Amino acid sequence: MRKAFLFVTLLFVSAFLLLAVCELRPFGEPQTAVMDDYFIDHAQGEIAVNNVVTAVVFDYRGFDTLGEATVLFAAVVGVLALFRKLREDER
Protein backbone atom coordinates (compact mmCIF):
# COMPACT_ATOMS: atom_id res chain seq x y z
CA MET A 1 0.00 0.00 0.00
CA ARG A 2 2.75 2.41 1.00
CA LYS A 3 4.84 1.45 -2.03
CA ALA A 4 1.90 1.98 -4.37
CA PHE A 5 1.32 5.41 -2.87
CA LEU A 6 4.98 6.33 -3.33
CA PHE A 7 4.89 5.05 -6.92
CA VAL A 8 1.86 7.19 -7.77
CA THR A 9 3.57 10.23 -6.24
CA LEU A 10 6.69 9.54 -8.28
CA LEU A 11 4.61 9.22 -11.44
CA PHE A 12 2.91 12.54 -10.78
CA VAL A 13 6.16 14.38 -10.08
CA SER A 14 7.92 12.89 -13.12
CA ALA A 15 4.96 13.71 -15.37
CA PHE A 16 4.96 17.35 -14.29
CA LEU A 17 8.75 17.62 -14.63
CA LEU A 18 8.60 16.10 -18.13
CA LEU A 19 5.84 18.56 -19.03
CA ALA A 20 8.06 21.41 -17.81
CA VAL A 21 11.00 20.15 -19.87
CA CYS A 22 8.83 20.09 -23.00
CA GLU A 23 7.98 23.74 -22.50
CA LEU A 24 11.54 24.96 -21.86
CA ARG A 25 12.73 27.96 -23.79
CA PRO A 26 15.89 27.56 -25.91
CA PHE A 27 19.05 28.00 -23.86
CA GLY A 28 20.30 31.56 -23.54
CA GLU A 29 17.08 33.25 -24.65
CA PRO A 30 15.38 34.84 -21.66
CA GLN A 31 11.76 35.93 -21.86
CA THR A 32 12.69 39.59 -21.45
CA ALA A 33 16.22 41.00 -21.57
CA VAL A 34 15.50 44.71 -21.13
CA MET A 35 16.84 44.89 -17.58
CA ASP A 36 19.90 42.73 -18.34
CA ASP A 37 20.80 44.79 -21.38
CA TYR A 38 20.46 48.00 -19.38
CA PHE A 39 22.85 46.75 -16.70
CA ILE A 40 25.37 45.49 -19.25
CA ASP A 41 25.26 48.66 -21.36
CA HIS A 42 25.27 51.25 -18.57
CA ALA A 43 27.35 49.76 -15.74
CA GLN A 44 30.64 51.10 -17.12
CA GLY A 45 29.28 54.54 -17.93
CA GLU A 46 27.18 55.18 -14.83
CA ILE A 47 29.21 53.55 -12.07
CA ALA A 48 32.64 53.16 -13.75
CA VAL A 49 32.73 49.52 -12.63
CA ASN A 50 33.83 46.71 -14.93
CA ASN A 51 32.36 43.89 -12.85
CA VAL A 52 28.67 44.20 -13.68
CA VAL A 53 27.70 41.76 -10.93
CA THR A 54 29.31 44.02 -8.32
CA ALA A 55 27.60 47.02 -9.92
CA VAL A 56 24.24 45.32 -9.45
CA VAL A 57 24.96 44.03 -5.95
CA PHE A 58 26.42 47.23 -4.49
CA ASP A 59 24.70 49.95 -6.49
CA TYR A 60 21.56 49.05 -8.43
CA ARG A 61 20.46 46.63 -5.71
CA GLY A 62 22.37 48.06 -2.77
CA PHE A 63 19.34 47.88 -0.52
CA ASP A 64 19.24 44.11 -1.02
CA THR A 65 22.88 43.87 0.04
CA LEU A 66 22.02 45.83 3.18
CA GLY A 67 19.51 43.09 3.97
CA GLU A 68 22.15 40.40 3.42
CA ALA A 69 24.56 42.21 5.71
CA THR A 70 21.80 42.44 8.31
CA VAL A 71 21.29 38.66 8.09
CA LEU A 72 24.98 38.10 8.76
CA PHE A 73 24.92 40.59 11.64
CA ALA A 74 21.92 38.83 13.17
CA ALA A 75 23.68 35.46 12.82
CA VAL A 76 26.83 36.73 14.56
CA VAL A 77 24.83 38.38 17.34
CA GLY A 78 22.81 35.19 17.78
CA VAL A 79 25.91 33.00 18.11
CA LEU A 80 27.53 35.42 20.55
CA ALA A 81 24.34 35.52 22.62
CA LEU A 82 24.11 31.72 22.59
CA PHE A 83 27.68 31.29 23.84
CA ARG A 84 27.51 34.20 26.27
CA LYS A 85 27.59 31.93 29.32
CA LEU A 86 30.87 30.35 28.22
CA ARG A 87 32.49 33.75 27.86
CA GLU A 88 31.29 34.84 31.27
CA ASP A 89 32.97 31.75 32.73
CA GLU A 90 36.29 32.84 31.23
CA ARG A 91 36.35 36.06 33.18
Place this chain on the structure above:
Amino acid sequence: MKDQGMSVIVRTITRFVYGLIIVFGFYVIMHGHLTPGGGFQGGAVVASAFALLLIAFGSAGLKGRINLHWLQSLEEVGALAFVALGFLGIGTAFFYNLLANSGGFLFGASVPAGPNAGILTAGGTVPLMNWAVGLKVMTGIAAVVIIMLVGSRKEEAE
Protein backbone atom coordinates in the same frame (compact mmCIF):
# COMPACT_ATOMS: atom_id res chain seq x y z
CA MET B 1 40.92 15.31 24.63
CA LYS B 2 43.85 17.68 24.99
CA ASP B 3 43.67 20.81 22.89
CA GLN B 4 46.97 20.47 21.04
CA GLY B 5 45.85 21.10 17.49
CA MET B 6 46.82 18.82 14.63
CA SER B 7 50.01 17.05 13.54
CA VAL B 8 53.37 18.65 12.77
CA ILE B 9 52.74 18.31 9.02
CA VAL B 10 49.50 20.28 9.17
CA ARG B 11 51.02 22.94 11.43
CA THR B 12 54.06 23.43 9.18
CA ILE B 13 51.97 23.73 6.03
CA THR B 14 49.62 26.12 7.83
CA ARG B 15 52.56 28.39 8.71
CA PHE B 16 53.43 28.61 5.00
CA VAL B 17 49.91 28.98 3.67
CA TYR B 18 47.90 31.18 6.01
CA GLY B 19 49.65 34.41 4.99
CA LEU B 20 49.00 33.64 1.33
CA ILE B 21 45.32 32.98 2.07
CA ILE B 22 44.98 36.33 3.85
CA VAL B 23 46.72 38.18 1.00
CA PHE B 24 44.48 36.47 -1.55
CA GLY B 25 41.39 37.41 0.44
CA PHE B 26 42.44 41.06 0.57
CA TYR B 27 43.12 40.91 -3.18
CA VAL B 28 39.60 39.61 -3.82
CA ILE B 29 38.13 42.44 -1.71
CA MET B 30 40.33 45.11 -3.29
CA HIS B 31 39.57 44.07 -6.88
CA GLY B 32 35.89 43.40 -6.20
CA HIS B 33 34.79 45.98 -8.77
CA LEU B 34 37.12 44.63 -11.48
CA THR B 35 37.24 40.84 -11.19
CA PRO B 36 34.83 38.19 -9.91
CA GLY B 37 34.51 38.37 -6.16
CA GLY B 38 33.90 41.18 -3.75
CA GLY B 39 33.45 41.97 -0.10
CA PHE B 40 31.49 38.89 0.89
CA GLN B 41 33.74 36.43 -0.92
CA GLY B 42 37.05 38.00 0.10
CA GLY B 43 35.92 38.32 3.70
CA ALA B 44 35.00 34.64 3.75
CA VAL B 45 38.46 33.76 2.35
CA VAL B 46 40.22 35.77 5.08
CA ALA B 47 37.99 34.22 7.75
CA SER B 48 38.90 30.76 6.42
CA ALA B 49 42.55 31.56 7.20
CA PHE B 50 41.55 32.24 10.83
CA ALA B 51 39.60 28.98 10.89
CA LEU B 52 42.65 27.11 9.50
CA LEU B 53 44.90 28.61 12.19
CA LEU B 54 42.38 27.69 14.86
CA ILE B 55 42.06 24.08 13.66
CA ALA B 56 45.79 23.54 13.11
CA PHE B 57 47.09 25.06 16.35
CA GLY B 58 44.08 24.54 18.61
CA SER B 59 42.33 27.16 20.64
CA ALA B 60 45.25 27.28 23.08
CA GLY B 61 47.55 28.63 20.37
CA LEU B 62 45.12 31.46 19.74
CA LYS B 63 44.70 32.58 23.32
CA GLY B 64 45.94 36.11 23.83
CA ARG B 65 46.60 36.74 20.14
CA ILE B 66 43.10 37.66 18.96
CA ASN B 67 40.78 39.74 21.09
CA LEU B 68 37.16 38.80 20.60
CA HIS B 69 36.00 42.27 21.63
CA TRP B 70 38.12 43.77 18.87
CA LEU B 71 36.55 41.43 16.32
CA GLN B 72 33.05 42.35 17.45
CA SER B 73 33.81 46.07 17.36
CA LEU B 74 35.35 45.84 13.88
CA GLU B 75 32.28 43.98 12.63
CA GLU B 76 30.04 46.76 13.85
CA VAL B 77 32.37 49.37 12.33
CA GLY B 78 32.04 47.60 8.97
CA ALA B 79 28.25 47.48 9.21
CA LEU B 80 28.02 51.16 10.16
CA ALA B 81 30.42 52.17 7.38
CA PHE B 82 28.25 50.28 4.87
CA VAL B 83 25.08 52.04 6.03
CA ALA B 84 26.86 55.40 6.10
CA LEU B 85 28.04 54.91 2.50
CA GLY B 86 24.45 54.08 1.58
CA PHE B 87 23.28 57.30 3.20
CA LEU B 88 25.97 59.27 1.32
CA GLY B 89 23.72 59.64 -1.72
CA ILE B 90 20.48 60.22 0.18
CA GLY B 91 20.13 63.56 -1.61
CA THR B 92 19.12 61.61 -4.72
CA ALA B 93 18.21 58.18 -3.41
CA PHE B 94 19.30 55.70 -0.76
CA PHE B 95 22.43 53.91 -2.09
CA TYR B 96 22.90 56.46 -4.90
CA ASN B 97 26.51 56.32 -6.08
CA LEU B 98 27.62 59.92 -5.48
CA LEU B 99 31.36 59.41 -5.99
CA ALA B 100 31.35 57.55 -9.32
CA ASN B 101 32.69 59.57 -12.27
CA SER B 102 33.13 62.60 -10.00
CA GLY B 103 36.78 62.96 -10.99
CA GLY B 104 37.82 63.23 -7.36
CA PHE B 105 40.70 61.32 -5.80
CA LEU B 106 38.33 58.97 -3.93
CA PHE B 107 37.59 56.34 -6.61
CA GLY B 108 36.28 59.05 -8.97
CA ALA B 109 37.96 57.97 -12.21
CA SER B 110 35.95 57.03 -15.30
CA VAL B 111 36.22 53.82 -17.28
CA PRO B 112 36.22 53.69 -21.10
CA ALA B 113 33.35 51.71 -22.57
CA GLY B 114 33.90 48.29 -24.04
CA PRO B 115 36.12 45.37 -22.98
CA ASN B 116 39.10 46.55 -20.94
CA ALA B 117 40.94 45.66 -17.76
CA GLY B 118 39.23 48.38 -15.73
CA ILE B 119 40.72 51.01 -13.44
CA LEU B 120 41.41 50.34 -9.77
CA THR B 121 40.61 53.90 -8.68
CA ALA B 122 37.16 53.95 -10.32
CA GLY B 123 33.75 52.92 -9.06
CA GLY B 124 32.82 55.56 -6.49
CA THR B 125 31.25 54.02 -3.40
CA VAL B 126 31.40 50.46 -4.77
CA PRO B 127 35.02 49.71 -3.71
CA LEU B 128 34.47 51.47 -0.38
CA MET B 129 31.37 49.33 0.24
CA ASN B 130 33.43 46.28 -0.75
CA TRP B 131 35.94 47.14 1.97
CA ALA B 132 33.20 47.78 4.53
CA VAL B 133 31.41 44.50 3.78
CA GLY B 134 34.73 42.64 3.60
CA LEU B 135 35.74 43.91 7.05
CA LYS B 136 32.32 42.99 8.39
CA VAL B 137 32.29 39.48 6.93
CA MET B 138 35.88 38.56 7.86
CA THR B 139 35.56 39.69 11.47
CA GLY B 140 32.02 38.38 11.88
CA ILE B 141 32.77 34.87 10.58
CA ALA B 142 36.08 34.79 12.48
CA ALA B 143 34.29 35.70 15.72
CA VAL B 144 31.64 33.02 15.13
CA VAL B 145 34.23 30.33 14.29
CA ILE B 146 36.44 31.20 17.26
CA ILE B 147 33.70 31.31 19.86
CA MET B 148 32.00 28.16 18.59
CA LEU B 149 35.24 26.13 18.45
CA VAL B 150 36.44 27.39 21.84
CA GLY B 151 33.01 26.69 23.33
CA SER B 152 32.75 23.15 21.95
CA ARG B 153 36.30 22.29 23.04
CA LYS B 154 35.52 23.51 26.53
CA GLU B 155 32.51 21.21 26.75
CA GLU B 156 34.64 18.25 25.65
CA ALA B 157 37.21 18.98 28.34
CA GLU B 158 34.64 18.96 31.12
